[in-house]
Amino acid sequence: MKPVSRRGPVRAGRDTPPPASHFATCPRGLEALLAAELAAAGASVVRQLPAGVLFVADAAAEMRANLTSRIATRILRKVGHARYRNEADVYRAALELPWPAWFGVDKTIAVKVGAQHAPLKSLNFITLRIKDAICDRFRTETQARPSVDAVSPDVPVYAFFTAETVTFYLDTSGEPLFKRGFRREAAAASIKENLAAGMLMLSGWEPGTPLLDPMCGAGTILIEAADMALDRAPGRARRFAFEHYRDFDAALWGRIRADVRAREKPLARLPIHGADRDRWVLDKARNNVAAAGYADAITLELADVLDVRPPAAAGTIVTNPPYGERMGEADALAEWYPLLGDWLKRNFAGWRAWIISGDPLLPKRIGLKASRKIVLFNGPIETRFLEYRLVSGAMRGTAVSEAPAASTG
Secondary structure, three states, X not given: OOOOOOOOOOOOOOOOOOOEEEEEEOOOOOHHHHHHHHHHOOOEEEEEEOOEEEEEEOHXXXXXXXXXXXXOOEEXXXXXEEEOOOXXXXXXXXXXXXXXXXXXXXXXXXXXXXXXXXXXXXXXXXXXXXXXXXXXXXXXXXXXXXXXXXXXXOXXXXXXXXXXXXXXXXXXXXXXXXXXXXXXXXXXXXXXXXXXXXXXXXXXXXXXXXXXXXXOOOOHHHHHHHHHHOOOOOOOOOOOHHHHOOXXXXXXXXXXXXXXXXXXXXXXXXXXXXXXXXXXXXXXXXXXXXXXXXXXXXXXXXXXXXXXXXXXXXXXXXXXXXXXXXXXXXXXXXXXXXXXXXXXHHHOOOOEEEEEEOOOOHHHHHOOOOOEEEEEEEOOEEEXXXXXXXXXXXXXXXXXXXXXXXXXX
């Protein structure tokens, strides 16, 4: 098996590796947004796939994508590809790869696998065989083997199986990129940061204009909006796995971080507002907002959603209403959603409201015509991200368009 080379002619500076093939993962429905981010980071996008994007990137673009992408979950660097028929073939393919050329024996490792239509009997067993192959390659070349850290490895290795092939990747991110590096207190039904960022982008909300999340939970949407408003890199407070690899260029990384920091806007009070009826949950939001550095920038209010009033004459609502976790059973929610629709109609004329729901029936009880529906996935849950253009009256007869996120801007 021929490994994917990371060596070759110098391009961006001394000892800089050539561009390599990568795959970036993301929540399904946000692939087009991710592709645009990768291109902005300097990568060459090859193809969008469900829940990810294939692209080619040099070291600088790989670093920049990890630091600045709001949508990506992981940035995976391809290092090998082979055909296989059984577990022994996979072991041999992994053994042939020059793992010691990519990282030192002092680094901890962990192997994860994914599969689609693979004929393997046990993914757990093949995971162990790949780990064995990596360690055996190190023993042959260095007379030592790396240690395994299943929780927080320095070098996460990923293998993806189809029916006939296996592709090996070095995970350049480490922890998932939606973990922004700040202390994070989750609330029931919290959404991940990259999905929240995608919702804000799809909504058309413009940084600097009023934004309201009247059921803000742990404050995820609000914090992502503040990062966008101040042009702050989502990965500014965290470390990345690529820092453990032999080809890591610390000087290049320092320049990239400095360039990104230079674009940040000064901290100021922002027209970003959140509310929640649960004092315990709102305390989590306050803690998260403070940890991100936005205690004096974001306005939070203890209030039931139906008592919240618009903070401006026009703006955008982006919110994740409950569908079971915090409001009770289906009957109670069925009675509550019409009240939500009435609240929007009576108080928010001139606003646009975007609501995400994993329940296909409850939004129909809002009593408003959605002008747009976008299919998104919150983990494995298929959801609809619904836009309501709020005007005086009942909004009857409004046309509805439904399309995948890839076709929206």
